[in-house]
Structures are given as C-alpha cells and as structure tokens.
Amino acid sequence: KMEFYKKDIWKDIELTPSEDEGYPNFSAIAYPSGYTELMGLFRTIVITKEFSARALELTTYILSFAYGNDAIWSYRRDILANYKEWRDDIDGKKIIEEELEFCRPLTIANPKNYQVWYHRQLLFENLARCSDMIYSNLDEVLTLSKSKVNEENLIKLIQKEKELLEKVFQASDTRAYNTWNYRQWLCKRFSSFDGEFEWIKKQFVDVEEGIDHIQNNSYWNHIHFLLSFPSSKSGIDLKDAVDIAITMARKRLNNVAPWYFLQGCLKYQNEEITLQIINFAKETIKRTLINAHARALLYKYYSKLNTNEAKEETIKLINELIKFDINHKSYWVSIQESLKKE
Amino acid sequence: KLDIKKKMEKRKEEELARYKEALLKEGAKHNKEDKWKELASKLHIKQHIRFFAGHLLKAIPEPYVALDHGRINIIYFALAGLDILNALDMIVTETQKEAIIDWVYRTQKEASGGFTGSYSTPSSCYLSTGHLAYTYTSLCVLVILGDDLKRVDRKAMQELIRDCQDDNEGNFKATRMGSEKDIRFSFCAAAICTILNDWTGFDKEKAFQFITKARSYDKAFGHGPFAESHSGSTYCAISSLHLMGMLDRVDDLEETLYWLLQRQKRGFQGRANKDEDTCYSFWAGAIIHQLGGIDHVKKISSASFTLSCQDTEKGGIRKSPQVDVEIVHSYFGLAGLSLLSFGNLAPLEPCLGLTKRAAAHLK
Numbered sequence: 165k166m167e168f169y170k171k172d173i174w175k176d177i178e179l180t181p182s183e184d185e186g187y188p189n190f191s192a193i194a195y196p197s198g199y200t201e202l203m204g205l206f207r208t209i210v211i212t213k214e215f216s217a218r219a220l221e222l223t224t225y226i227l228s229f230a231y232g233n234d235a236i237w238s239y240r241r242d243i244l245a246n247y248k249e250w251r252d253d254i255d256g257k258k259i260i261e262e263e264l265e266f267c268r269p270l271t272i273a274n275p276k277n278y279q280v281w282y283h284r285q286l287l288f289e290n291l292a293r294c295s296d297m298i299y300s301n302l303d304e305v306l307t308l309s310k311s312k313v314n315e316e317n318l319i320k321l322i323q324k325e326k327e328l329l330e331k332v333f334q335a336s337d338t339r340a341y342n343t344w345n346y347r348q349w350l351c352k353r354f355s356s357f358d359g360e361f362e363w364i365k366k367q368f369v370d371v372e373e374g375i376d377h378i379q380n381n382s383y384w385n386h387i388h389f390l391l392s393f394p395s396s397k398s399g400i401d402l403k404d405a406v407d408i409a410i411t412m413a414r415k416r417l418n419n420v421a422p423w424y425f426l427q428g429c430l431k432y433q434n435e436e437i438t439l440q441i442i443n444f445a446k447e448t449i450k451r452t453l454i455n456a457h458a459r460a461l462l463y464k465y466y467s468k469l470n471t472n473e474a475k476e477e478t479i480k481l482i483n484e485l486i487k488f489d490i491n492h493k494s495y496w497v498s499i500q501e502s503l504k505k506e
Numbered sequence: 507k508l509d510i511k512k513k514m515e516k517r518k519e520e521e522l523a524r525y526k527e528a529l530l531k532e533g534a535k536h537n538k539e540d541k542w543k544e545l546a547s548k549l550h551i552k553q554h555i556r557f558f559a560g561h562l563l564k565a566i567p568e569p570y571v572a573l574d575h576g577r578i579n580i581i582y583f584a585l586a587g588l589d590i591l592n593a594l595d596m597i598v599t600e601t602q603k604e605a606i607i608d609w610v611y612r613t614q615k616e617a618s619g620g621f622t623g624s625y626s627t628p629s630s631c632y633l634s635t636g637h638l639a640y641t642y643t644s645l646c647v648l649v650i651l652g653d654d655l656k657r658v659d660r661k662a663m664q665e666l667i668r669d670c671q672d673d674n675e676g677n678f679k680a681t682r683m684g685s686e687k688d689i690r691f692s693f694c695a696a697a698i699c700t701i702l703n704d705w706t707g708f709d710k711e712k713a714f715q716f717i718t719k720a721r722s723y724d725k726a727f728g729h730g731p732f733a734e735s736h737s738g739s740t741y742c743a744i745s746s747l748h749l750m751g752m753l754d755r756v757d758d759l760e761e762t763l764y765w766l767l768q769r770q771k772r773g774f775q776g777r778a779n780k781d782e783d784t785c786y787s788f789w790a791g792a793i794i795h796q797l798g799g800i801d802h803v804k805k806i807s808s809a810s811f812t813l814s815c816q817d818t819e820k821g822g823i824r825k826s827p828q829v830d831v832e833i834v835h836s837y838f839g840l841a842g843l844s845l846l847s848f849g850n851l852a853p854l855e856p857c858l859g860l861t862k863r864a865a866a867h868l869k
Contacts, residue, residue, distance in 0.1 A: 180628060182625040182626060182628075183612070183625045183628065183629060184609065184612070184625040187605070187608070187609065187612070188602070188605040188609070189609075190562055190563065190581055190602075190605070190606055190609055191561060191562055191566060191577050191580040191581045191584060192564075192565050192566065193565070193566050193567075193568070193570045193571055193573075193574055193577070193580075194565045194566065194567060194568055195568070195571055195574070196568045196571055199571055199574075203626060207627070207628045207631075210627070210628065210631045210632075210633060211628060211630065211631050213631075213632065229571050229572065229574075230571060230572045230573070230574055230575060231572070232572060232573070232575065232576070233574075233575040233626070234575070234637075234680070234681065234683075234685060235575060235626070235627045235633045235634075235635075235683075236575075238633055238683045238684075239633055278685075278686050279685075281686070282684075282685055282686045285686075286684075301683065301684050302684050303684060339777070339780060341729070341733075341734065341736070341777075344733075344734060345729060345730070345733055348732055348733070352732075379778075379779040380779065381734060381777055381778040381779050381780075382734055382777075385722070385728075385732075385733075385734040385735070388722075388723050388732070389732040392732060419779070420768060420778055420779070421778055421779055424723070424724040424778065425723070427723075427724070428722075428723025428724055429723075431723065451514055451517075452517065452518065452521060453518050453521040453522055453525065454521055454525050460764070464761070488525070490525070490528040490529065490532055491528075491770075491804070492764070492767055492768070492802065493532070494801060494802045495763070495764060495767055495799065495802045498799075498802070499760065
C-alpha cells in the first residue's frame with residue numbers, strides 16, 4: 165500500500181490535496197501511512213474520469229482502508245464498466261466473473277459492510293442479463309431486458325454464490341445480517357428455491373446439534389421467508405413449517421424464537437394450523453409452570469376474538485402473565501389497565 | 507412413561523425455583539431509588555467530556571480512517587455527545603462553532619442537493635454527490651450549533667430526496683449514484699424533511715407502503731421485506747412513521763413494544779437471542795420511549811450494563827465489555843442513558859437524534 169503510490173506508473177500524476185486544506189479542521193483523523201497519498205492520486209485522476217488498470221488497482225488499495233467508501237466503489241464499477249478502454253483480452257461477462265471472484269475474500273472478511281453486498285448484487289444482476297456491456301448503475305441494469313441467459317450457467321453461478329454465503333457464515337457467524345438478506349435476494353430474484361428448504365433443515369432441524377440452533381432467530385426468519393412463496397416454488401408449506409416449529413419448540417420451551425414464529429403463523433388464519441398451534445400452547449401451559457411465551461401467544465390469539473369465552477380467556481391470561489412474566493410485569497399491568505378502560 | 511413424568515416434574519421444580527428467585531429480585535424494590543441515585547455517580551462525566559472533545563478538536567486514532575469518507579458522522583457524534591453531557595458551551599468556542607458550521611456548508615452540493623459528508627472526494631468530480639445519511643448528520647450538526655439553516659439549498663435538497671426515492675417501492679437509496687435501498691435511508695430522508703419542515707420531495711404514502719412491508723411476523727421491523735426483525739430497523743421504521751405523522755395508521759404497536767422490551771437482558775440486544783450491545787439501549791430504548799413504555803424498562807440493569815462498558819480513564823463507552831471504546835457506542839450508550847432520565851443528562855427528542863434543547867431551534 166505504502167509503496168504503490170511511489171511506483172513509476174504514477175510519475176505523471178500530481179497529488180491533489182483535499183479541499184479542506186487551509187481551513188480549521190475538526191475530527192481530524194491521524195491517517196495511516198500512505199492513505200493521504202493514495203487519496204491524492206484518486207483526487208487527480210477522478211477529475212479526468214480516468215478508467216484504467218492503474219485506477220482499478222488504486223481503488224483496491226483505498227478500499228482496503230475503508231470498505232465503506234461508497235464513492236470509491238462507484239468509481240471502481242465505472243472503471244469495470246469501461247473495461248474496453250483498458251483491456252482488449254476479455255468480454256463483459258468475464259470481467260464481471262473476475263470481479264466477483266476477486267471480491268470473495270474481502271466479502272468473507274467484511275460481512276457487516278453493506279457496500280460489498282451491493283457491489284455483488286449489481287454485478288450479479290449484470291451477469292444474469294448476459295450483456296456484453298456492463299452497467300455501473302443498478303437502476304440502469306434493471307431497465308435492460310434480459311438477453312439470452314444460459315439457464316444452466318446461471319444456476320451454477322447462483323449455487324456458487326450460495327456456497328460463498330456458507331463460507332461467510334463459517335468465517336463469522338450464522339446471524340450475519342447482510343448475508344441473509346443477500347441470500348433472500350438471490351432466491352427471490354432468480355426464483356432459486358430449489359433445495360432451499362432442505363438446506364435450512366440441514367442447518368438446524370435434521371442435525372444432532374440442532375438443539376443449539378433452535379435459538380437462531382435468523383433460521384426461523386428464513387423459514388418464514390420461504391413460506392411467503394407458493395409451496396410449489398419453495399418446497400415448503402405451512403403444515404411442514406408449523407410441524408417443525410412445534411417439534412423444535414418442545415425441546416426449548418423457554419426460548420422465544422420458535423414461539424415468535426408460531427405466533428406469527430396465526431396470521432395465515434388457517435383453521436387447522438391455528439388449532440394445532442393453540443393446542444400446543446395450551447399443552448405447554450399444562451406441562452410447565454410459568455411459561456410466558458405460550459401465554460403471550462394465547463393472549464394474542466384470544467384478544468383478537470370477540471366471543472365472551474375469548475374475552476374471559478384474555479382476562480385470565482393477562483392475570484397469569486402479570487404473575488409469571490416477571491420481567492415484564494409492569495407491561496402486562498398496563499395492558500390490563502387499558503383493557504379495563506375499553 | 508414414568509421417565510417422562512419424572513422429567514416433567516423435575517422441570518417444574520426447576521421452574522419453581524427460578525420463579526421464586528426472580529420474585530425475590532423483584533421484591534428488592536425498596537432499594538431501587540437509592541441504587542438509582544448511586545448509579546448516577548458512577549458515570550465518569552469528566553472523562554467522557556474529554557473523550558468527545560478530543561474526537562472533535564484533536565487528532566483521532568488511525569482506525570477511524572474507515573469512516574474518513576463520512577467524517578461528518580464523527581463530528582456529529584462528538585457534538586451530540588457533548589450536548590447530552592451539557593458540555594457544548596464549555597468545550598466549543600463561538601469561533602469554533604462558526605468554523606464547524608462553515609466546514610459543513612462547504613460540503614453542501616448546491617444545485618444537486620444534500621451534503622457529501624467529507625472532503626475525501628473532490629467537489630468538482632462526477633462522483634461528488636449528496637448522501638442521505640451524511641445530509642442527516644450534517645443538518646443535525648448545524649441544528650446542534652444553533653445555525654438558522656438559511657444557507658441550505660432547500661429546493662435542491664428536495665430534488666435529491668425525490669431522486670433517491672424509488673417510484674415503485676417507496677424505499678430510498680443513499681445517493682443518486684445508487685446504493686442498497688433499506689429502511690435506514692427512509693429514516694434519514696424523513697428526518698431531513700422534518701428538520702427542514704419540507705416534504706415536497708418525499709412521497710409519504712409510498713414510503714409508508716415500504717415501511718409496512720418491512721414489518722416482520724413478530725411485529726418488529728427488518729431492513730426491508732422479509733428481513734429479520736432488528737432493533738435498529740425498528741427504530742428507523744417507527745421513527746419515520748412518527749415523523750411522517752402516520753403512526754396512528756399502524757396497528758399492534760403494543761406487540762412491537764413487547765418485542766422491544768423482550769430485547770433487554772441487562773443491556774439490550776439488536777435481535778432475538780443475540781448479545782447485548784450498548785448502542786441498542788438507544789435504538790430499542792428510543793422507540794420504547796416513543797411508544798410510552800420507558801417505565802417498563804429495567805433501568806438499573808440497563809444503566810449498569812452501559813456503565814460497566816465505560817473506559818473510566820480515557821472516557822468513552824464500549825459496545826460490550828470485551829472490546830475497545832469508540833465514538834459511535836460512546837454516543838449511543840449515553841443517549842440510551844438519557845432516555846432513562848439518568849443523572850443530569852440532557853433529554854432527547856428520541857426520533858430525531860437530537861437533544862430537546864437542540865430540537866427546540868426547529869420550532
């Protein structure tokens with residue numbers, strides 16, 4: 165990094181200082197060695213909109229200081245989009261594949277960064293449209309009609325992306341937020357649901373240590389995501405999901421994650437499923453002493469119904485929650501008070 | 507069958523024991539007032555003032571180079587932190603205030619709208635663009651310093667907001683050049699419009715549709731449709747709706763409140779079953795406050811967790827006891843304490859990220 169700006173390839177370029185030089189400075193960062201020089205080069209060549217191999221390499225070095233610098237990412241994409249200006253040995257598709265490959269390690273190392281994922285999404289979108297040109301702006305890409313897409317190849321590429329996501333999980337953790345959102349985008353955008361249900365089951369349902377993963381709320385959220393698509397696509401239907409949720413919840417009755425999911429499934433207003441969930445909650449109350457999650461779920465269910473029986477149940481449940489959901493006693497008291505007012 | 511019965515009985519015994527223990531803890535309430543007052547003395551105010559002042563007026567450590575392109579954020583956190591500590595006038599002279607205001611305005615994109623957030627990109631190049639997040643923090647800095655906002659190019663600002671909002675989905679990208687379009691930028695846009703009292707470029711109905719779609723099955727919010735519910739996204743969602751004046755169109759807010767309250771262990775989590783992190787004392791706490799539930803928070807627990815994350819020598823607050831202090835968690839940790847009416851910290855306007863003192867300028 166420190167030596168890059170000293171290379172001969174840069175001898176024609178004068179460094180441009182930043183425009184706050186000479187003014188009182190605030191929150192002045194003690195820049196690491198080499199950073200100011202690299203930025204100085206950038207500020208000079210970006211004025212002339214230079215798209216070149218040395219510009220690309222420059223962005224690589226600058227980004228390694230700050231993967232959140234969205235202007236540098238934009239500049240990098242423009243350099244790639246104008247590849248014809250500085251490479252004659254390659255086509256648009258190959259350039260994108262090279263870039264996706266190049267960005268793999270830094271994505272694995274920086275999964276909390278937003279820009280690395282947006283960059284991948286944009287590149288992949290370009291790739292899927294199999295155009296010989298590439299576009300640096302997602303809005304532009306999206307207005308293109310899809311040209312001849314090799315389905316088989318696209319499926320392979322998507323699979324490769326999903327494998328990258330697994331590597332990210334292994335390297336950091338299975339809650340990595342942007343990673344999950346990127347996976348969802350892949351599934352939704354390319355209708356890539358084949359094997360997705362099997363995959364999620366492998367993570368925590370069909371495994372020995374599945375019990376440790378019951379608390380992984382991201383898995384439950386992913387199941388809900390799959391449920392939001394027709395089961396002919398996603399391979400999962402409401403019955404499968406609820407069966408899994410009840411089976412897993414039985415192993416960890418005190419953990420909130422499967423209960424959030426079960427409570428969420430009430431929204432589908434499927435009579436049979438709702439009954440199954442309600443009965444499970446009631447069974448839990450019998451089998452345990454003070455389970456708050458089961459009661460909160462039943463409260464949610466009964467408080468939405470208008471029958472006298474439901475109203476009685478609601479009152480009874482609130483009383484129990486006040487007694488047993490000790491951490492949130494005052495909350496349930498306030499619910500009780502607002503109910504009395506009604 | 508006998509085995510299962512034994513297991514169930516054992517489980518019930520354990521539950522009963524835990525229940526009794528929890529009751530005892532609750533019963534120790536008569537000590538609460540004293541304990542709360544005692545805690546107030548444990549905030550190392552002088553050190554924190556020095557910490558924020560240093561991050562504004564002195565050279566800050568190398569690792570912050572990662573934030574160089576959005577340096578306005580560091581200025582914001584430093585000033586906002588000093589404001590919460592009632593130490594603005596103590597630390598920042600009138601001359602310095604004017605110089606900071608000038609620093610901010612020189613990052614404004616006149617004609618194209620918004621603020622760039624730093625000087626790392628030359629203003630005449632095609633990449634130099636207003637950014638919704640840095641515009642939000644720029645405006646906050648101006649308001650904190652009492653600027654009258656007259657130099658803001660309002661027309662260009664609304665053009666920027668209009669161009670950043672997606673016509674179909676209602677969500678926002680951060681700049682005209684393009685970026686991810688998640689709920690954070692819905693909040694930034696709404697806050698900008700609130701501060702300038704101008705919504706002409708902001709399609710409220712479309713924005714509302716997007717935010718609604720970002721609501722998860724547990725009634726909290728994620729970054730976008732189907733995303734996992736998250737305290738930060740929930741802050742952005744509810745704050746936006748409040749600022750847009752559309753919170754009354756949302757049902758089941760008591761359930762959202764309960765979800766947020768469930769995020770408290772000692773400190774707050776960002777998501778279900780994740781670790782506590784001091785910044786969520788603000789993201790979750792602010793919306794708990796907004797929804798009228800701040801008295802349901804275990805204040806002593808939350809404050810104790812934040813206080814345990816202080817660096818009592820250098821000042822500043824950590825994300826969690828195991829890592830180093832930095833300015834982001836220092837600000838949000840303090841902001842989270844302020845929401846609990848801790849000590850003499852300045853009260854906040856929770857959905858704007860400003861103290862009430864600063865926000866009063868907007869009237």
